[in-house]
Amino acid sequence: EGNFAGGSAAGSGAEGLQSVGGVRRSPQTATRVRGIGAADLTRDYFLTDIPFDSYNVERVEISRGPNAILFGLGSPAGIVNYGLSKPTFKPRTTIGAEVSSFGSYRATLDTNQVLIPGKLAVRIAGLHSDQEFEQHPTFEKDSRGYLAALFRPFAQTTIRMDAEFGRIHAIRPNNTSPIDNISVWLKSGRPGWDASTANFAVLPAGLFSQQFFWQWATIWNMPDAAAPTGNGVQGRRNAPAPVHQWVGGVNLAEMPGNGSYRLQGFTDLSVYDFRKNLLAGDTGGVRTDFNSVGAAWEQGLLDGHAGFELAYNRQEYSDENFDPIGAQESYRIWVDANTNYLDGRVNPNFGRPYVMATPQKNDSETVRDSRRATAFYELDFKRHLSGGLGLWLGRHVLTGLADREEINQRTVNWRMGWVGAGAANRVNENLNGVLNNFRRRVQNLIYIGPSIANAGSVTDVHIDGYPTVPVWQPGAIYPITGWDFQTQAWTTQQAQEYAQPIGAAANRQKIDSTAAVLQSYWLKENLVTMVGWRHDRSDSYQLSPLPTDLEGSVLLDRLSSPSSPTSTVDEKVWSYSAVAHLPLKLPLNSHLSVHYSQSENFQPVAARTNIFGDAISAPGGESKEYGFTVGLLDDKVNFRVNWYEARVANETSADASNLAWNIVLNQAEFVALNYLYEDKQAGLVTQAQIDAFGVPPEATR
Numbered sequence: 001e002g003n004f005a006g007g008s009a010a011g012s013g014a015e016g017l018q019s020v021g022g023v024r025r026s027p028q029t030a031t032r033v034r035g036i037g038a039a040d041l042t043r044d045y046f047l048t049d050i051p052f053d054s055y056n057v058e059r060v061e062i063s064r065g066p067n068a069i070l071f072g073l074g075s076p077a078g079i080v081n082y083g084l085s086k087p088t089f090k091p092r093t094t095i096g097a098e099v100s101s102f103g104s105y106r107a108t109l110d111t112n113q114v115l116i117p118g119k120l121a122v123r124i125a126g127l128h129s130d131q132e133f134e135q136h137p138t139f140e141k142d143s144r145g146y147l148a149a150l151f152r153p154f155a156q157t158t159i160r161m162d163a164e165f166g167r168i169h170a171i172r173p174n175n176t177s178p179i180d181n182i183s184v185w186l187k188s189g190r191p192g193w194d195a196s197t198a199n200f201a202v203l204p205a206g207l208f209s210q211q212f213f214w215q216w217a218t219i220w221n222m223p224d225a226a227a228p229t230g231n232g233v234q235g236r237r238n239a240p241a242p243v244h245q246w247v248g249g250v251n252l253a254e255m256p257g258n259g260s261y262r263l264q265g266f267t268d269l270s271v272y273d274f275r276k277n278l279l280a281g282d283t284g285g286v287r288t289d290f291n292s293v294g295a296a297w298e299q300g301l302l303d304g305h306a307g308f309e310l311a312y313n314r315q316e317y318s319d320e321n322f323d324p325i326g327a328q329e330s331y332r333i334w335v336d337a338n339t340n341y342l343d344g345r346v347n348p349n350f351g352r353p354y355v356m357a358t359p360q361k362n363d364s365e366t367v368r369d370s371r372r373a374t375a376f377y378e379l380d381f382k383r384h385l386s387g388g389l390g391l392w393l394g395r396h397v398l399t400g401l402a403d404r405e406e407i408n409q410r411t412v413n414w415r416m417g418w419v420g421a422g423a424a425n426r427v428n429e430n431l432n433g434v435l436n437n438f439r440r441r442v443q444n445l446i447y448i449g450p451s452i453a454n455a456g457s458v459t460d461v462h463i464d465g466y467p468t469v470p471v472w473q474p475g476a477i478y479p480i481t482g483w484d485f486q487t488q489a490w491t492t493q494q495a496q497e498y499a500q501p502i503g504a505a506a507n508r509q510k511i512d513s514t515a516a517v518l519q520s521y522w523l524k525e526n527l528v529t530m531v532g533w534r535h536d537r538s539d540s541y542q543l544s545p546l547p548t549d550l551e552g553s554v555l556l557d558r559l560s561s562p563s564s565p566t567s568t569v570d571e572k573v574w575s576y577s578a579v580a581h582l583p584l585k586l587p588l589n590s591h592l593s594v595h596y597s598q599s600e601n602f603q604p605v606a607a608r609t610n611i612f613g614d615a616i617s618a619p620g621g622e623s624k625e626y627g628f629t630v631g632l633l634d635d636k637v638n639f640r641v642n643w644y645e646a647r648v649a650n651e652t653s654a655d656a657s658n659l660a661w662n663i664v665l666n667q668a669e670f671v672a673l674n675y676l677y678e679d680k681q682a683g684l685v686t687q688a689q690i691d692a693f694g695v696p697p698e699a700t701r
Helices: 020-025 182-187 388-393 654-681 687-692
Strands: 040-043 057-064 078-084 092-100 104-116 120-132 139-154 157-171 217-220 252-254 261-263 285-301 306-322 332-335 338-340 353-357 360-380 395-419 443-447 477-484 489-522 527-542 567-581 591-602 620-632 637-649
Touching (some): 182 332
Parallel strands (some): 040 078, 217 443
Antiparallel strands (some): 057 078, 092 104, 104 120, 120 139, 157 285, 252 261, 306 360, 353 443, 360 395, 489 527, 527 567, 567 591, 591 620
8 A cells, every 4th residue: 555545644643654635635744664654754854744845955864763863752764854955155046947748837946146255145946836637627736935044244153044935726636546336336237216105124225325315415417517406305204215325335346365345446447537537626625825934043163173053943834625525435426326306206317427525624724833952062082182092082073952842733624514494494303403413414416427327338438527516615505305294295495504613623732852962983983883862851732622512613712722731741762873884995996884773762642542541652663773885986886785673662553443444344345245135035136236246146145
């Protein structure tokens, strides 16, 4: 599953694994180092959420595995650091323009200007990028600006400042196939269901589902309709029971080697070419805004043998993510299998393919404030001891660090629900509950093609295009037809869509760190050793429980982190390393070096317990590695061999979540297969229909 699937939703997090939806929202987090998980991302060694772009980056450094020197707390996979472009005292200007496939283009500017020779310089960079993809209508528009200044009033005094702002708007591609509910429906003989006359007790549940009508939906007769035009009957009636969805959960493909089943995607791209069409169309997308400011004062002392740096960095990052058609279960093409509406009218849309969209979105904001002080002192015995003793004792650099970082995060999850006269009467008794009731959730049924009921085979089906309907319309009012339980008659009333904040988080984290590193160069610098120690204390302030009203809506004006920490993690970690260079010249001007290192780190997370209720320590990582390097032709060619062992303890595993989800899916598939068996015994399903699913005969016994 590589870097792109198999784990959590958006964000890197402790698990370090990404779902397709998470990567599409935050592609910068799609990293995996040494098979452990996602690396932490930093800008000039300040943790960051801002996506990387090369227009203002002059250096990229990857530190693999736990590293207590750079970060005592963080991902055990390592870090990826982007070194921002710095002003210099050499004027230069670069203008770049690129055009590429599908109408993509990119323009960049990078200019370095010297205002006062040897004293003051500025660097300005800009980016505007419009990247288009083969899969329509996907794109990514990225606009950014960057300004940095360098001021050197004295020989050993340097002041740096930088600022960046940017905005990204994207509908990113989805490289996974929608689930195919079309092929098996055609192979099964195009079964239909008259919900107005049939009783649920004899429903062939292996082939159909009544789930849709537990929630009301706006119905769009065309994928590009400006407004809902459908006139379907909605709402639940005790008997007879409504049925609308053709179940894709029993359209299974057996996974070789493990005997489990997975939902089947499209294998014939002539039916639906998901490479060229995004099933969600332009109904969703991501909007990201960010800015960053930084300043540093570097002061050299003792002719460069000592010095300090005081640095400050502030980053603000926010995004709005709307993906109504993209979840694991909703990313599929259904077939309307209802021959009649619930009130007996003939369904004119029988056999039409459609998609379901759930209007929900997520807003998030993150603010990072960091202050850092670093100081060093170099002791060089060559300057104080004459003869060979000074060369053997070498030089030693002691570095100290003190750092405070505060992180404030706020997220709000929104969902559309039904309110108004039609949502608070007796049309459906389940809609008399609180607004965040699951059955008051708004759905959108979007037909994306004509009926395929008369298709000779699946090869005669060709679905093109994608939805462009406005599925997020808070305040919109639509007529809803449903069964009135009091009058025992069908009635049409008005209902209104309402955007409700159903979930949220308000967290603050304060991290205080101190560290000391001693790097020594012995034996004419043929032996280099390093010893590092780091102490980190992390206080977390997490709002719990969420403040809500009687309807289950989050009270946004009370969404703030508490004043006292809810959990504290305090850890000390060590690192050691040594590199030995063979003090002999080998043939071809080559040399040999051997290395060894040992390091550790930990991650501050909220308090956790296991299934027995016992407290779990913070996740931590350890790494040991050793190997050798051969440099050839005065280091023009290098050959490096490295062995390493990395361990992670007390990690929250995304694989465990996947295991639980797979158990649920396989249990649902097991139930569906049992329904098929029972339906066959009752004469409701033929063996030919079962065979059309590609289900092994023993699976329905």
